[in-house]
Amino acid sequence: MTTFQNAQDNGSHSSGDNQGFGQRVDQIGSEAQQLWSNARSAVSDLGQTLDIKGRVDRNPYGMMAAALGVGYVLGGGLFTPLTGRILKLGVRLAMLPFVKDELLGMAETALRGYEAGHASVGGQSGAAGIGTSPRTGGPGTIS
Amino acid sequence: MEMNPQQIQDRAREIQERIVPQIEEARRNLVDLNTRVVSFIRANPGTCLIGAIAAGFLIGKLASRR
Numbered sequence: 001m002t003t004f005q006n007a008q009d010n011g012s013h014s015s016g017d018n019q020g021f022g023q024r025v026d027q028i029g030s031e032a033q034q035l036w037s038n039a040r041s042a043v044s045d046l047g048q049t050l051d052i053k054g055r056v057d058r059n060p061y062g063m064m065a066a067a068l069g070v071g072y073v074l075g076g077g078l079f080t081p082l083t084g085r086i087l088k089l090g091v092r093l094a095m096l097p098f099v100k101d102e103l104l105g106m107a108e109t110a111l112r113g114y115e116a117g118h119a120s121v122g123g124q125s126g127a128a129g130i131g132t133s134p135r136t137g138g139p140g141t142i143s
Numbered sequence: 144m145e146m147n148p149q150q151i152q153d154r155a156r157e158i159q160e161r162i163v164p165q166i167e168e169a170r171r172n173l174v175d176l177n178t179r180v181v182s183f184i185r186a187n188p189g190t191c192l193i194g195a196i197a198a199g200f201l202i203g204k205l206a207s208r209r
Binding site for chain 2: 052053056057060061063064065067068069070071072073074075076077078080081082083
């Protein structure tokens with residue numbers, strides 16, 4: 001750090017003032033340097049603690065979504081109808097795995113019922129068709 | 144238009160043969176795109192995070208304006 005020195009020494013009192021001023025400048029400079037190094041180490045410590053690069057490496061899409069969410073909240077979109085819609089959609093999607101089994105069971109039951117009804121109708125028409133004239137749009141053709 | 148089951152089966156097989164390669168191609172394209180996007184995010188994490196925050200900020204601003 002440079003020390004302020006007066007080139008022209010005009011008396012002892014003035015010299016003492018200049019030395020005091022120079023010392024203060026030196027002190028301020030060293031304090032500023034220390035503050036800067038402290039700030040840099042704090043930032044690097046924060047970076048190591050948060051481990052942003054590692055987190056992005058492990059889960060890139062999750063981190064992007066989190067950053068998007070942070071920006072959304074900072075932009076003031078938290079208490080808006082859009083948030084309500086997104087939450088509703090999220091709840092529905094979260095409920096989907098619980099409802100899926102039930103829906104599949106209902107669909108299977110409906111399919112079995114349809115197949116049973118179709119088979120019974122086919123059996124009845126087959127029994128009624130014995131000894132009668134063949135129909136034009138008989139089984140085997142789909143219109 | 145009348146079609147018997149054999150015709151329906153043939154038609155379904157024809158559609159399947161036409162569509163399955165397209166689906167496979169689309170799947171390969173999506174996998175390739177995903178790989179490129181992930182590698183870009185891993186190469187530029189700061190840029191992507193700041194961009195995502197800015198995009199979220201804009202969306203939040205637009206949502207709060209309505």
